[in-house]
Amino acid sequence: MIALIRRQPRLVLAIWAALAFEFVAAVVEGIWPIAYLALATFLLSLLPNVFARRFFGIRIPNIFFASIVAFIFATIFLGEAFNYYERFWWWDAVMHSSSALGFGLLGVLFMLMLFQGDRYAAPPWAIAFFGFCFAMAVGAVWEIFEYAMDQNFGLNMQKSGLQDTMWDLIVNTAGASIGALAGFLYLKGREIPGLGAAIREFVRENRHFYRKHRR
Numbered sequence: 001m002i003a004l005i006r007r008q009p010r011l012v013l014a015i016w017a018a019l020a021f022e023f024v025a026a027v028v029e030g031i032w033p034i035a036y037l038a039l040a041t042f043l044l045s046l047l048p049n050v051f052a053r054r055f056f057g058i059r060i061p062n063i064f065f066a067s068i069v070a071f072i073f074a075t076i077f078l079g080e081a082f083n084y085y086e087r088f089w090w091w092d093a094v095m096h097s098s099s100a101l102g103f104g105l106l107g108v109l110f111m112l113m114l115f116q117g118d119r120y121a122a123p124p125w126a127i128a129f130f131g132f133c134f135a136m137a138v139g140a141v142w143e144i145f146e147y148a149m150d151q152n153f154g155l156n157m158q159k160s161g162l163q164d165t166m167w168d169l170i171v172n173t174a175g176a177s178i179g180a181l182a183g184f185l186y187l188k189g190r191e192i193p194g195l196g197a198a199i200r201e202f203v204r205e206n207r208h209f210y211r212k213h214r215r
Contacts, residue, residue: 015070096172108179179195186199
């Protein structure tokens with residue numbers, strides 16, 4: 001466990017420390033919903049690494065893992081425990097666009113993985129388009145999930161209904177476009193600062209999936 005903690009980026013350690021503090025404080029004060037959310041957020045932040053490595057043999061680079069943990073913390077703990085979705089009108093848009101950006105990158109990386117990293121097996125625009133479609137598909141499935149939860153369990157995940165759904169899809173489109181563009185530029189030998197480095201690190205950490213890759 002200590003070795004696992006030492007390997008993590010500082011951002012991840014800071015988030016885990018904040019969750020531990022909030023959990024202890026909530027238990028002491030008897031605020032059980034906050035304690036539950038803090039514990040659930042921490043456990044969920046561990047799942048991506050374990051799931052990816054155990055079932056698919058994929059190593060998640062630090063920059064990706066830190067982004068995933070930050071997203072889980074922002075959307076579940078800050079969004080629900082501290083009601084950021086209601087306090088800040090733009091919070092939901094940021095969460096949707098950032099997740100779509102991430103899925104756009106993953107779509108590009110997964111498609112490139114199918115070609116063992118051969119950048120010339122398919123046109124860069126086709127690989128980038130798949131990344132865009134992948135991110136949009138995930139976003140659409142999430143909107144269906146929100147609708148189903150509202151209809152079957154009386155929740156209010158859609159907030160203003162159609163208006164909320166359409167804005168979610170619009171910001172999903174923006175995030176997916178940026179992720180796909182980052183993949184396209186990477187395949188063309190250029191990059192968007194930060195995003196190109198994330199793609200390079202993922203490929204480097206998973207060379208067994210990208211045997212034909214050359215930069």
